[in-house]
Amino acid sequence: xxxxxxxxxxxxxxxxxxxxxxxxxxxxxxxxxxxxxxxxxxxxxxxxxxxxxxxxxxxxxxxxxxxxxxxxxxxxxxxxxxxxxxxxxxxxxxxxxxxxxxxxxxxxxxxxxxxxxxxxxxxxxxxxxxxxxxxxxxxxxxxxxxxxxxxxxxxxxxxxxxxxxxxxxxxxxxxxxxxxxxxxxxxxxxxxxxxxxxxxxxxxxxxxxxxxxxxxxxxxxxxxxxxxxxxxxxxxxxxxxxxxxxxxxxxxxxxxxxxxxxxxxxxxxxxxxxxxxxxxxxxxxxxxxxxxxxxxxxxxxxxxx
Amino acid sequence: xxxxxxxxxxxxxxxxxxxxxxxxxxxxxxxxxxxxxxxxxxxxxxxxxxxxxxxxxxxxxxxxxxxxxxxxxxxxxxxxxxxxxxxxxxxxxxxxxxxxxxxxxxxxxxxxxxxxxxxxxxxxxxxxxxxxxxxxxxxxxxxxxxxxxxxxxxxxxxxxxxxxxxxxxxxxxxxxxxxxxxxxxxxxxxxxxxxxxxxxxxxxxxxxxxxxxxxxxxxxxxxxxxxxxxxxxxxxxxxxxxxxxxxxxxxxxxxxxxxxxxxxxxxxxxxxxxxxxxxxxxxxxxxxxxxxxxxxxxxxxxxxxxxxxxxxxxxxxxxxxxxxxxxxxxxxxxxxxxxxxxxxxxxxxxxxxxxxxxxxxxxxxxxxxxxxxxxxxxxxxxxxxxxxxxxxxxxxxxxxxxxxxxxxxxxxxxxxxxxxxxxxxxxxxxxxxxxxxxxxxxxx
Numbered sequence: 001x002x003x004x005x006x007x008x009x010x011x012x013x014x015x016x017x018x019x020x021x022x023x024x025x026x027x028x029x030x031x032x033x034x035x036x037x038x039x040x041x042x043x044x045x046x047x048x049x050x051x052x053x054x055x056x057x058x059x060x061x062x063x064x065x066x067x068x069x070x071x072x073x074x075x076x077x078x079x080x081x082x083x084x085x086x087x088x089x090x091x092x093x094x095x096x097x098x099x100x101x102x103x104x105x106x107x108x109x110x111x112x113x114x115x116x117x118x119x120x121x122x123x124x125x126x127x128x129x130x131x132x133x134x135x136x137x138x139x140x141x142x143x144x145x146x147x148x149x150x151x152x153x154x155x156x157x158x159x160x161x162x163x164x165x166x167x168x169x170x171x172x173x174x175x176x177x178x179x180x181x182x183x184x185x186x187x188x189x190x191x192x193x194x195x196x197x198x199x200x201x202x203x204x205x206x207x208x209x210x211x212x213x214x215x216x217x218x219x220x221x222x223x224x225x226x227x228x229x230x231x232x233x234x235x236x237x238x239x240x241x242x243x244x245x246x247x248x249x250x251x252x253x254x255x256x257x258x259x260x261x262x263x264x265x266x267x268x269x270x271x272x273x274x275x276x277x278x279x280x281x282x283x284x285x286x287x288x289x290x291x292x293x294x295x296x297x298x299x300x301x302x303x304x305x
Numbered sequence: 306x307x308x309x310x311x312x313x314x315x316x317x318x319x320x321x322x323x324x325x326x327x328x329x330x331x332x333x334x335x336x337x338x339x340x341x342x343x344x345x346x347x348x349x350x351x352x353x354x355x356x357x358x359x360x361x362x363x364x365x366x367x368x369x370x371x372x373x374x375x376x377x378x379x380x381x382x383x384x385x386x387x388x389x390x391x392x393x394x395x396x397x398x399x400x401x402x403x404x405x406x407x408x409x410x411x412x413x414x415x416x417x418x419x420x421x422x423x424x425x426x427x428x429x430x431x432x433x434x435x436x437x438x439x440x441x442x443x444x445x446x447x448x449x450x451x452x453x454x455x456x457x458x459x460x461x462x463x464x465x466x467x468x469x470x471x472x473x474x475x476x477x478x479x480x481x482x483x484x485x486x487x488x489x490x491x492x493x494x495x496x497x498x499x500x501x502x503x504x505x506x507x508x509x510x511x512x513x514x515x516x517x518x519x520x521x522x523x524x525x526x527x528x529x530x531x532x533x534x535x536x537x538x539x540x541x542x543x544x545x546x547x548x549x550x551x552x553x554x555x556x557x558x559x560x561x562x563x564x565x566x567x568x569x570x571x572x573x574x575x576x577x578x579x580x581x582x583x584x585x586x587x588x589x590x591x592x593x594x595x596x597x598x599x600x601x602x603x604x605x606x607x608x609x610x611x612x613x614x615x616x617x618x619x620x621x622x623x624x625x626x627x628x629x630x631x632x633x634x635x636x637x638x639x640x641x642x643x644x645x646x647x648x649x650x651x652x653x654x655x656x657x658x659x660x661x662x663x664x665x666x667x668x669x670x671x672x673x674x675x676x677x678x679x680x681x682x683x684x685x686x687x688x689x690x691x692x693x694x695x696x697x698x699x700x701x702x703x704x705x706x707x708x709x710x711x712x713x714x715x716x717x718x719x720x721x722x723x724x725x726x727x728x729x730x731x732x733x734x735x736x737x738x739x740x741x742x743x744x745x746x747x748x749x
Contacts, residue, residue, distance in 0.1 A: 117643075118643050121664070121665075121666050122666075122727065122730055123727040123730040123731060125730075125731075125734075127734055128727075128730050128731065128733075128734050131733065131734045131737060132393065132640075132641075132730075133393035133394050133395070133640075133641075133643045134390070134393060134394025134395055134643060135394065136643075140394065140395070140396070
């Protein structure tokens with residue numbers, strides 16, 4: 001009995017040693033030479049494999065970065081400048097800073113602004129819906145509301161607002177990878193840079209219909225009246241195909257167009273709320289009971305400014 | 306009795322409008338005639354606002370090889386040439402005409418006499434079919450003159466006239482066969498002459514005994530034309546299914562019917578060919594069914610193309626309260642109408658009204674690989690697999706390997722699925738994408 005166990009152990013040990021030696025030489029013989037910097041670069045990357053950089057994943061991106069003599073257009077939009085700085089350190093190169101990109105949903109066709117004219121009861125996918133017909137509202141360019149963009153987002157940065165029926169982007173979570181923009185069959189989602197403190201001025205409409213048609217379908221539609229184009233001091237706005245577009249590289253965030261737009265299609269994001277407009281003052285007397293609180297609020301605002 | 310071999314389903318035929326004779330429907334006050342009533346490039350309008358037109362006058366000319374002529378269906382003044390929404394709400398160029406009287410082009414023979422002698426030559430017939438704007442009236446609206454002119458080296462052995470009308474509810478072809486059998490048979494003889502004297506079969510499903518009898522009677526002067534009775538099964542009217550049923554030949558994947566020596570034409574197309582050649586009447590009106598259980602009087606009409614669907618519906622007694630969904634075409638392959646003010650086209654065979662109860666979608670369950678969809682698919686595909694691959698982020702290469710482009714969108718898989726999975730909805734979209742990739746590759 002004892003000898004059986006000992007023999008077994010001895011045989012297995014010998015097999016183990018022989019195989020180990022063979023494997024060692026095989027590994028030496030067929031060793032794949034790989035730049036060790038690839039592993040290091042990959043370790044710096046977020047590892048989401050989102051494809052936002054245009055590569056097939058983070059490993060592919062690392063390989064391309066190491067192989068390329070310069071960064072050029074290679075940039076990880078998810079990691080941003082911080083990650084690219086780290087990658088640059090690993091490779092001993094100069095990082096090329098790029099502005100952060102975020103996604104904006106260029107449609108404000110809420111249930112209130114854009115009434116439904118028929119019911120869609122088919123498969124809940126924007127892609128399927130867009131292939132079948134012009135949609136359940138009068139607008140042929142607006143959001144279809146089935147949430148293909150939400151399903152495409154790997155960072156939980158875009159969510160459907162059940163009240164408006166429109167997707168909303170969380171700018172703090174959005175990495176600008178562009179998955180949602182690719183998933184939208186109507187091309188409503190645009191990737192763009194933001195101003196300081198994530199401020200943006202955007203035309204929230206995608207309708208290329210003529211003014212009257214667009215307005216009939218949606219109260220908040222751009223009617224292509226070009227008032228914004230005239231009021232813009234920086235020539236950042238162009239009206240093409242009955243639709244205004246603000247060039248975010250030129251826009252200086254003066255917000256003149258926002259108040260000029262007759263349908264309220266131009267929106268500003270992440271601007272501080274204005275203190276109560278003077279026009280509202282006559283209605284104030286009711287609140288006179290608590291003047292101290294109002295004063296304190298004003299003071300607090302002054303301090304923050 | 307014959308039928309196709311692979312797949313198929315047996316929905317209740319619900320031909321409730323079959324007793325209603327085809328009534329000519331008076332033209333409405335205003336028509337909007339679409340320039341995209343055929344497969345291929347939309348026609349180019351050749352009239353302008355203010356022009357006077359007669360019934361049968363050309364108002365649109367073909368804008369490519371696969372395209373067609375469009376004729377005015379009414380007499381009056383052109384009110385506008387503008388883009389308008391079709392049934393799906395997509396903008397398509399239309400010619401809008403204010404109707405004044407009913408003055409026909411004097412060249413059209415409006416008498417009831419049946420002209421049996423086919424005097425025109427082959428080339429002449431083809432040119433006149435093209436000039437009459439005739440397209441496949443079963444629904445696919447492929448230009449007929451292209452189909453009747455096979456490419457060099459290919460010979461048609463069989464001309465199959467499709468009177469299967471396998472879609473439930475639709476009775477327009479049934480009524481046409483009962484009321485105008487002579488026209489259909491002569492139209493078939495004309496097409497057989499164009500194809501160089503091939504065998505001609507008129508195929509009718511067993512649930513239309515009156516039509517079979519009427520067409521058989523009309524066939525007696527034409528020994529080369531035979532009537533075949535088909536077993537009732539959907540989608541019998543599919544081109545490839547019909548070829549299988551009649552000849553036993555299978556159209557290979559990616560091939561055309563002519564590759565198996567067959568040309569398939571609808572009975573309504575045959576009748577349009579008869580009218581164009583023997584009566585000099587272009588295609589500007591067609592038989593159309595207005596039906597549904599919620600209607601008191603389901604009807605069959607001869608409607609002028611460009612008539613608003615709302616007007617046709619009004620003529621059938623208007624939409625009842627209970628009608629929840631309006632469908633253009635049959636319940637299996639028809640399209641839900643998003644815009645009831647859209648107008649009738651060369652392919653509009655039916656306006657179907659369904660109630661909330663009939664159209665409610667049941668909630669989707671999980672696929673248990675029962676294989677019912679695979680059994681039902683008349684093209685021998687595996688719908689469950691195509692659905693799975695489509696949803697897994699669109700694996701286009703694998704979809705192509707599994708022949709998604711062979712799908713005829715008949716809806717048998719969706720009809721038979723016990724888990725109510727919207728198989729066809731998903732497959733249709735990805736089929737379009739795979740086709741786009743294949744076409745892109747062919748261009749390179």
